[in-house]
Amino acid sequence: MSKLLESINQHTQMAGENRLELLLFRLNSPQLYGINVFKVKRIIPTPAMVQLPDHHPCIVGIADTMDGTLPIINLNTALRRPEAQAHFNTVIVTEFNHHLQGFMVETVEHIINLDWPAIQRPPHSTGRHHYLTAITEYENKIVEIIDVEKIMDEISPKTSSAIIEASLPDNAQHPQKILVVDDSQVARQQIKRSLTAIGFEAVMMEDGKEALQHLRKLVDEGHSPIEEYLMVISDIEMPQMDGYALTRAIKETPALAELHVLLHTSLSGIFNKPMVQAVGADDFIAKFDPTSLAQAILEQAGHSPPYVEAGAAS
Incomplete structure (x- = not known):
């Protein structure tokens, strides 16, 4: 042993x-x-x-x-x-x-x-x-x-009281869609609930290969992924292509390099931090903290509106 x-x-x-x-x-x-x-x-x-x-x-x-x-x-x-x-x-x-x-x-x-x-x-x-x-x-x-x-x-289920709520300005100029890449159905639903609570739409992919093909297809069809998505939220552990490899591929592709990539994983060991920097990811958050996740999204969107936890006293 x-x-x-x-x-x-x-x-x-x-x-x-x-x-x-x-x-x-x-x-x-x-x-x-x-x-x-x-x-x-x-x-x-x-x-x-x-x-x-x-x-x-x-x-x-x-x-x-x-x-x-x-x-x-x-x-x-x-x-x-x-x-x-x-x-x-x-x-x-x-x-x-x-x-x-x-x-x-x-x-x-x-x-x-x-x-x-x-x-x-x-x-x-x-x-x-x-x-x-x-x-x-x-x-x-x-x-x-x-x-x-x-x-x-x-x-130990996550309760909805942990999900924060916020209202985005009606004249928000940034994309309101976020590409979410995670092989766990539970994780995808947790993230979707958090994004919906702060006014964003989640587009779901189940692994890095599927996500990269989707982004490259957008480019091939003449669309700009930067204008389509505010950011990419990706798990690390995924079949076919993990989050590290996905991030590296995004950052090494000129048409995708400006996409903000947040790695979101249950792997909470300290070895993740230098690896996140090595592959060029923009941020890293350990699962599952909906408040930290929402704050990272709102900061990327350039908003710092007041928000409350769902069910919190007013």
């Missing part, structure tokens, strides 16, 4: 090369699951836990670890899989959205190195209610990459 963690630490330089490292694990079946190693802080034996009254059914308990007190989530239950018969003796401690949590799994396998183009969206036949953000293949086996944001949103 210590060698596995050393491998995680050694591979953080992969970011920005349109490649990623997946930590593979299993639950109570031969199916392989994957999580980006950048979300993994450490792997520990299942610790002693304290039960809390009225806790979410996916939360096994609260554990005191070297990272502090954190909830331990039964990933098998969260994915609504059949109840496990195996002993889940391992916890993957993760960090994203500035929060720490542990995912209890059966076994941790190893780390694989992939190019983002090898990561594909789930087939449409899987419907809308699955918990996958992408799939890939390893040694002729399907690896399911879990939509952690959807799981955490169900366990």
